[in-house]
Amino acid sequence: MKKTKHMDFEIKRWTIFLILMLTYILVYFHRMAPGVVSKFLMADFAVSGAGLGSLAAIYFFVYAVMQIPSGVMADILGIRTAIVAGNITAGLGSILFGMATNFEMACAGRFFVGLGVSVVFVNIMKNNSVWFSERVFGIMSGLTLLVGNLGSIFAAGPLSALLDVFHWRLVFVSIGGLSLVLAAAGFLIVQNRPEDAGFPGLIKAGGLPVSQKQRPPWLKSLANVIRVRKVWPGFFVQFGMVGGLYAFMGLWGVPYLRDVFGISRAFAAHHITVMLVSFAGGSFFFGWVSDRIGKRKPVMLTASLLYAGSWLILIYLPWSPGLFGMALFGLMGFAGSGFVLTFACAKEVIDPDFSGMAVSVVNTGCFIGTALMQPLFGRVMDLTWAGTLDGSARIYCAADYQNGFLIMLAFAAVGVMGAMKIQETNCRNISQQKMQASDAEKPSLFQN
Numbered sequence: 001m002k003k004t005k006h007m008d009f010e011i012k013r014w015t016i017f018l019i020l021m022l023t024y025i026l027v028y029f030h031r032m033a034p035g036v037v038s039k040f041l042m043a044d045f046a047v048s049g050a051g052l053g054s055l056a057a058i059y060f061f062v063y064a065v066m067q068i069p070s071g072v073m074a075d076i077l078g079i080r081t082a083i084v085a086g087n088i089t090a091g092l093g094s095i096l097f098g099m100a101t102n103f104e105m106a107c108a109g110r111f112f113v114g115l116g117v118s119v120v121f122v123n124i125m126k127n128n129s130v131w132f133s134e135r136v137f138g139i140m141s142g143l144t145l146l147v148g149n150l151g152s153i154f155a156a157g158p159l160s161a162l163l164d165v166f167h168w169r170l171v172f173v174s175i176g177g178l179s180l181v182l183a184a185a186g187f188l189i190v191q192n193r194p195e196d197a198g199f200p201g202l203i204k205a206g207g208l209p210v211s212q213k214q215r216p217p218w219l220k221s222l223a224n225v226i227r228v229r230k231v232w233p234g235f236f237v238q239f240g241m242v243g244g245l246y247a248f249m250g251l252w253g254v255p256y257l258r259d260v261f262g263i264s265r266a267f268a269a270h271h272i273t274v275m276l277v278s279f280a281g282g283s284f285f286f287g288w289v290s291d292r293i294g295k296r297k298p299v300m301l302t303a304s305l306l307y308a309g310s311w312l313i314l315i316y317l318p319w320s321p322g323l324f325g326m327a328l329f330g331l332m333g334f335a336g337s338g339f340v341l342t343f344a345c346a347k348e349v350i351d352p353d354f355s356g357m358a359v360s361v362v363n364t365g366c367f368i369g370t371a372l373m374q375p376l377f378g379r380v381m382d383l384t385w386a387g388t389l390d391g392s393a394r395i396y397c398a399a400d401y402q403n404g405f406l407i408m409l410a411f412a413a414v415g416v417m418g419a420m421k422i423q424e425t426n427c428r429n430i431s432q433q434k435m436q437a438s439d440a441e442k443p444s445l446f447q448n
Contacts, residue, residue, distance in 0.1 A: 004270075009199045013131040016190050020079075020124045021147045023087055023182050026175060027117040028151030030059060030094065032250040032276070036159045036269055039255075042393040044298025045103040049385070049394055053378030056251045057371045058107055062114030064367035070119040071360025072222060074126040078192035082119040084183050090116025091179030098172030109172075114325055116179070121148075125343055125359045129236045130193050135291075140344050142287025149280030152249065160269040225357040230349040233421035234342030235365035237300065241307055243369015244408035245336040249275055251374050252404070253329075260398045261321050274326045275333035282337030287344075290427065296341050297424045303338020304419040308412040310335055315405050339366070339415075348425035369411060377404040 034041065034056040073082045093112025100106035121144075123130060128140040172404055191197040225231065237273075249272055257268035282303075291301045310332040319325055342362050350358040381400040388395040423430075 009194065009347055012191070012197050012199070013194070016127065016131065019182065019185050020083065020120070020127060023083060023120050023146070023186070024124060024144065024148040024180075025151035025154075025374030026090070026179055026182075027120050028148045029155045029175060030090070030113050030117060030151075030248065032152040032155035032272075033159060033172075035249070035251045035254045036155060036164065036265070037271065038251065039265070039390075039393050039420055040163075040168050041106070043391055045100075045106060046104060049067035049378035049382050049396065051103070053251065053375035055103070055110060057374040059112040059114035059117075060246070060367045060371035060374065062111055063118040064364050064371055066115065066118035066359040067122065067364040067367065068222065068357070068361075070122040071225075071357035073119055074123045074360075075221075075354060079123045079127050080190040080192055081191055081251060082123045083186040086116045086119040086123075087179045087183035087186060088116070091176040091183065092116075094176030094179060096176075098169040098176065114412055122360045122363060126349070126355065129347060129355050139284070139287050139291050141340050145283030145337065145340050146280045149276055149283065152276040153273055153280065155250075157266070157269045158275040160266045181417045189384075216347075216399075221354055222357055225350060225361060228350060228358070230423040231346050231358055231361055233384065233418045233423070234346050234362035236360060236419075237304065237342050237415050237422070238339050238365035239369040240411045240413065240418060241304060241336050241339045242366040242415075243373050244411040245279075245307070245332070246366065246370040246407065247373035247377060249279070249333070250370075252377055252401075255396070257321060257325075258399050259396050260401060264368050265323050267321065269328045271321060271326055275329040277333070279333035279337045280328040282334035283340045285334075286338045286341055290341050290344070294427045295424065296345050296427065297419070297422045299320060299343045300338050300345075300422055301336050301416075301419040303341075304412075304416045306335035308339070308409070308416050311409045311412050315402065315409060342422075344427070345422055345425060345426065348427070349423055373408065373411065376407060380404045380407065399433055 017108075034052075038052060041047070041055065045051075047055065062325055090113050093109050093114075093116055095109075097109025097113060100109055117402050124144055125141070128144065159171070182438075194200065195248065253272050253275070254265065254268045257263055257271055258265060286299055286303060290296055293299070310328065313319070313328060314332070319328055343359050346362040347355045348360040380403045381396045382394075384400050384403065385394060386398055
């Protein structure tokens with residue numbers, strides 16, 4: 001009987017995880033797809049580089065603004081409500097984007113896509129914290145990004161090939177329909193906690209320790225989380241590392257290779273595919289290594305230095321598309337994935353009841369960085385653009401891109417500085433350790 005109950009628990013939590021992962025794959029698809037369809041977007045809506053960057057960045061602006069509300073939703077309303085509402089909103093937004101007849105309508109579609117998908121990741125992290133033991137949280141974070149990046153991979157080479165057969169609009173309408181199907185699946189299957197499905201909570205199963213104290217009002221809780229200084233270095237790691245990386249992978253990488261080296265869209269997309277595969281694999285690798293050695297900071301600092309070094313190579317050393325170019329892009333994607341440990345660090349310096357809010361604060365850095373970088377990169381290139389056109393699409397030269405890459409290198413330096421300030425947690429919740437170490441002192445739930 002006990003064995004059957006355990007099997008039922010495993011089936012339930014992995015089924016929920018599967019639905020969340022399918023949703024997360026679509027999150028990454030929407031994040032990275034504009035780079036491959038950039039030429040179509042510039043032609044259909046007659047926009048400049050800055051305009052294209054702004055269209056792509058709407059997703060990230062909304063995502064950034066919604067991260068803290070997403071954390072509140074995860075902790076207060078629950079995972080199920082957030083995932084269902086998010087899928088419905090993103091699905092309708094993707095359909096609107098695919099049917100857009102003008103630039104304003106396309107912007108509205110991207111807005112609703114960003115609004116819908118913005119709640120997904122934080123709620124997956126919350127799900128991992130309540131359905132899985134903290135001993136495997138680093139690995140689960142890596143696995144989450146590994147699987148989610150399948151959407152990025154599909155948004156590179158496979159999407160490029162698909163566009164040779166189907167119109168880009170049909171692709172986005174179809175993806176919107178899939179989001180609506182996942183909303184229905186989430187409503188029927190997803191549960192907020194093991195207790196809601198009739199299983200014992202992880203505190204009874206020897207997993208993540210959960211505070212039994214009465215929760216303060218959510219606004220006070222959020223204010224307390226924001227005041228925890230140990231949370232913020234992860235924000236700057238994400239701002240610097242992922243802000244530039246997502247802007248390059250998701251928008252400017254393919255146009256750069258196509259404009260400067262004269263290669264086809266498909267061959268350029270292959271380079272981004274390598275980058276995304278390395279990013280996905282690195283996400284799991286860094287989570288596994290960190291859990292294995294019981295350290296967070298040295299792993300993250302090494303990754304941030306490798307990432308900054310890859311930009312130095314791209315900017316200052318001679319290279320060309322092909323094997324060397326793919327190796328360089330692979331290094332950049334692999335090193336950039338080290339940011340995954342920021343989620344574990346955020347969770348491990350705060351009371352577990354408020355892990356959703358802590359993760360959302362850190363995750364905001366990624367999307368503020370990307371939202372700033374995408375239009376800023378396009379604006380910098382527009383300033384030196386020589387006026388070359390391919391139909392209605394602008395063509396930029398190597399010097400134009402080089403100016404933008406210097407900004408990305410500066411962002412990478414911010415990521416390194418953030419990694420240097422990370423609090424080492426030894427892969428354990430240090431707020432819980434402090435509470436257990438001295439009950440007589442009655443420390444606050446929120447440790448500075």
